[in-house]
Amino acid sequence: MLDGVDLTACNAEVVALVGANGAGKSTLIRTILDLRAAHGGTITLAGRPNTDRRARADVAYLPERFQPPTYLSGTEFLDYMLALYGMAPASHDARQAAAALGLGGEALARPIATYSKGMGQLLGLTACIASRRPLLIFDEPMDGLDPAARVRLREALNVRRAEGASVLFSTHLLSDAAEFADRVAILHEGRIAADGTVAELCERFDSDDLESAYLRCTNGENVPA
Numbered sequence: 717m718l719d720g721v722d723l724t725a726c727n728a729e730v731v732a733l734v735g736a737n738g739a740g741k742s743t744l745i746r747t748i749l750d751l752r753a754a755h756g757g758t759i760t761l762a763g764r765p766n767t768d769r770r771a772r773a774d775v776a777y778l779p780e781r782f783q784p785p786t787y788l789s790g791t792e793f794l795d796y797m798l799a800l801y802g803m804a805p806a807s808h809d810a811r812q813a814a815a816a817l818g819l820g821g822e823a824l825a826r827p828i829a830t831y832s833k834g835m836g837q838l839l840g841l842t843a844c845i846a847s848r849r850p851l852l853i854f855d856e857p858m859d860g861l862d863p864a865a866r867v868r869l870r871e872a873l874n875v876r877r878a879e880g881a882s883v884l885f886s887t888h889l890l891s892d893a894a895e896f897a898d899r900v901a902i903l904h905e906g907r908i909a910a911d912g913t914v915a916e917l918c919e920r921f922d923s924d925d926l927e928s929a930y931l932r933c934t935n936g937e938n939v940p941a
Contacts, residue, residue, distance in 0.1 A: 717740070721903075733903055736888060741903055745853060749775065750766045781859075790826060794810050812846075838869075852883045854886070857887075866895075902930060914926050
């Protein structure tokens with residue numbers, strides 16, 4: 717259960733939400749998106765309440781355990797998603813985003829039923845990135861990605877950040893947080909136990925790396941009074 721969470725993602729910033737399995741990361745993301753009711757507090761997206769449909773129009777979201785419909789081809793799925801985002805089908809941006817993530821024309825022409833888990837994940841990420849939405853929210857986006865795909869995703873997110881987009885993603889892998897994020901928020905027992913850059917967290921918890929800082933944070937060590 718979440719309890720008094722305080723979290724902000726600024727423009728052109730990548731924020732990682734980290735925590736153990738069951739810490740509430742997915743619950744928090746669903747609450748931000750108004751897919752789960754909040755029982756107190758205020759949540760805003762681009763200055764509007766998260767319950768306002770206009771606010772959610774600025775967001776592209778990839779859920780945990782994403783599974784695209786297997787009866788479509790990759791191109792058909794992208795066309796469908798772009799239509800939902802109010803964009804033209806088979807746009808140059810979408811094909812460019814897919815290629816940047818390693819999904820070329822041959823892969824997009826194939827039925828999704830032939831895709832590996834990683835290819836399906838890349839297809840969902842492509843749809844979000846190609847949407848041009850200013851806020852991207854991903855729940856465990858690196859799930860199923862091989863090392864090369866992870867590098868391509870990092871590069872694609874850096875491009876979107878340079879264009880002013882904000883990214884919030886959850887992960888239970890601290891290496892992902894350290895590699896991808898400008899700022900890391902540690903969710904523990906329903907609260908944001910600490911929030912800062914990797915360097916700031918290491919300094920606060922007198923640690924040499926994020927893993928040690930995380931363990932000290934979640935064990936209640938070295939927290940200033």
